[in-house]
């Protein structure tokens with residue numbers, strides 16, 4: 560693989576960009592792999608990448624029913640933060656946030672990580688107490704966050720309306736090193752690095768069955784034929800229940816639509832991310848100038864990848880009262896993704912009742928920020944059978960009552 564560099568850009572400019580190679584290969588599947596990862600979203604690709612980088616396991620196929628990054632990884636609002644309440648969550652999200660800091664250098668691919676800061680607004684006394692508690696927990700966990708006053712919120716976000724008609728802004732939880740990254744680039748950067756290590760990314764190939772020999776996994780059936788493997792990692796977000804059903808076990812996960820929308824591009828007006836949980840909406844400004852807006856999940860299970868209309872209305876209402884200037888913006892487009900939600904709002908990174916079969920899911924509305932940390936932990940679990948970062952996130956915790964309750968820190972939608 561040719562390295563991307565300022566020199567390469569200059570050279571290609573001189574020869575009309577005719578010398579760029581493909582960023583990743585598109586091979587036909589082999590008969591057998593050591594490891595098959597199902598799902599070429601961020602988490603699946605990151606798992607494959609760290610299997611190769613950290614453990615030298617490169618006889619790997621990543622199988623994707625659509626196009627890589629076409630699931631939730633390419634549909635999210637790109638917010639990255641690690642200010643969670645419980646210790647296991649803070650550990651994995653902070654690991655991920657710190658890996659984002661030098662991901663562009665590590666992958667030799669510009670993922671446009673922008674640590675611009677994230678504010679979670681407190682608009683009720685209950686939220687004030689909750690976020691102050693999180694700030695104290697973060698201090699103990701070594702995650703730098705702080706409680707800020709309404710005056711500081713206004714200083715950071717001049718376009719905000721502190722005296723909302725329903726809920727005034729009473730302060731906020733501020734994480735200065737949180738921010739955003741370009742979601743497609745994260746998927747593309749990992750894909751390019753995996754392909755470079757000799758791994759096969761097989762797109763437009765749906766896994767239709769999981770083959771077992773007794774209690775052991777031995778391969779998958781796909782729309783491109785049967786493929787054998789020693790281990791399988793299921794990393795398919797909203798489709799995880801369907802996959803686990805194929806393997807013969809059940810997951811405590813519900814799949815619901817979450818949606819987002821963007822406005823027409825405007826001049827720079829907000830250089831931090833703001834989440835307003837009580838009125839239920841959040842917003843940031845993309846590098847192109849669009850206001851990127853997200854809201855809540857549908858209240859019913861579905862696989863439509865659309866989201867229902869009343870949520871757009873609710874989200875825009877929340878945004879208009881928090882940022883009155885939004886009322887004059889035209890919205891460009893809206894989309895949805897199917898997110899995988901667990902009862903305690905924490906993910907599952909786990910071995911399963913089927914030997915050799917591992918699952919990574921349950922990131923729900925907030926897994927983009929976790930991609931590198933999750934891939935790191937899942938790769939270690941698959942390679943060694945145990946991983947410190949994944950220990951508490953086993954699927955058995957629901958049976959044992961060892962919940963990792965993140966319903967407050969999980970925020971509006973994430």
Ligand SMILES: Cc1cc2nc3c(=O)[nH]c(=O)nc-3n(C[C@H](O)[C@H](O)[C@H](O)COP(=O)(O)OP(=O)(O)OC[C@H]3O[C@@H](n4cnc5c(N)ncnc54)[C@H](O)[C@@H]3O)c2cc1C
Pocket residue numbers: 597598599600601602603622623624625626627628629630631632633634635636637638639764765766767794795796797798802817818819853894895896897898922923924925926927928929973
């Ligand atoms: C509107 C929206 C906004 C969001 N905003 C944020 C945010 O701001 N910050 C944040 O941290 N998170 C956010 N999220 C959540 C985040 O996007 C997800 O948690 C994360 O992208 C999940 O990544 P993944 O790799 O697990 O899943 P995906 O990216 O969905 O990848 C799974 C892949 O598996 C493939 N697949 C499924 N079934 C099969 C099969 N049978 N065979 C082969 N392939 C299969 C799918 O096609 C898909 O490409 C948001 C999500 C949405 C929908």
